[in-house]
Amino acid sequence: MATLYHHPLCPHSRFVRLVLGEFGIDVALVEERAFERRTEFLVMNPAGTTPVFVEDPSGAVPGAAVIAEYLDETRGLALGERRLLPSDPMGRVEVRRLVDWFNGKMHDEVTGYLVTEKVFKRFMPAELGGGAPDMAAIRAARSNIRYHLSYIGFLMGSRNWLAGDRLSWADLAAAAQLSAADYLGDVPWNENETAKHWYARVKSRPSFRPLLADRVLGMEPSEHYADLDF
Template sequence: MFTLFHHPFCPHSRFVRLALGEIGVDLQLIEERGWERREAFLALNPAGATPVLVAEGPSVIPGAAIIAEYLDETLGDALAERRLLPSSVGERVEVRRLMAWFNEKFFKEASNPLVTERIYKRFMSEDEGGGPPSADVIRAAKANVRYHLAYIGWLARTRNYLAGDRITYADLAAAAHLSAIDYLGDVPWAEDDAAKAWYARVKSRPSFRPLLSEWLAGVPASRTYVDLDF
């Protein structure tokens, strides 16, 4: 049994939830609002950021990239063809490169500013950084989504999945970040059919179902969010 401290709209948390869903492990979820900086949570992760995975032992594993490596090191061999980090060195490098692209670059330029401005700020006090969303930040982030979507489309046209012939952490990272902002209607799917088709395949996987079933009170999901044939 794993326990995951997460926020439902934290893209990194969504990535880890998708990975755990693909692996097929029992999971207990605890919602955490990192900006509140709870002492008990800071004891688990002094950085105060989600996600944090607590495994039997207990072992505390903070951060999406570290959790992904931990899961591969402890469970990867038993997964055989379902392993989310391939066995060959070259393929592992490519998966890690794309994981970093989405968990770092896409997060910084698109998913984090959109989720922060349009969701997190609703629940933050003024001292925590809350307040009305910044139209300038949202405008810049939405523009950045377009070139990231074009890159995903290029990858999808040249490979079966983003990093090769089968699904890996790379696909889950990209899909996790896209899903958080697709909820808000901020992904221009009409601009790239290849990216849209790839995302539809990933979104149709059983690991995605728990994410699609979660809605935020007062913020309805976009039309495309739950539609598997959008």
């Protein structure tokens, strides 16, 4: 069985877990605290970030985007209509653009701050940056998330899914980022019904169930986190 080194609230790990779920691939999950910088983990991914996918004898596949591409190259064609990357070049461009938007821009402006300040710092020693959360960073993230919700609402105003007619990596990347923020209770769902309705559709998929069962030691999720109807 393949192994995924991840952290339960790492949005990039969550994206890969959703892709694996949609592909029907079972993996053994190994929780990795990347800030500990274990030598064995750094050998697999010198960047020291989660996720890392290991499928013997292929070896380690590091990084969310690289893992997604690897899975599409090795399994995508066999999925037919369930493939998460379109067959036409411009369709692939749009999906990849949006994956970069959510796993890059949204993570840098929103989720990275929330997860680091509220979760990772609680488990990090002081010499590695642990301690009390930076409330200014949390306030900035809470402000920035509204922009990304609005963008999702804008996209869904003219599309069936974020990148077009079919579910794609784009939906899973956006949902993964939002799910981490939603666990922490930082998504103002009442401000964008269109985005909320789209998220409920993704959240109801079987691939999402393992994420809804995730728990972080000492931190319960928001009340509606696992509620499919909010």
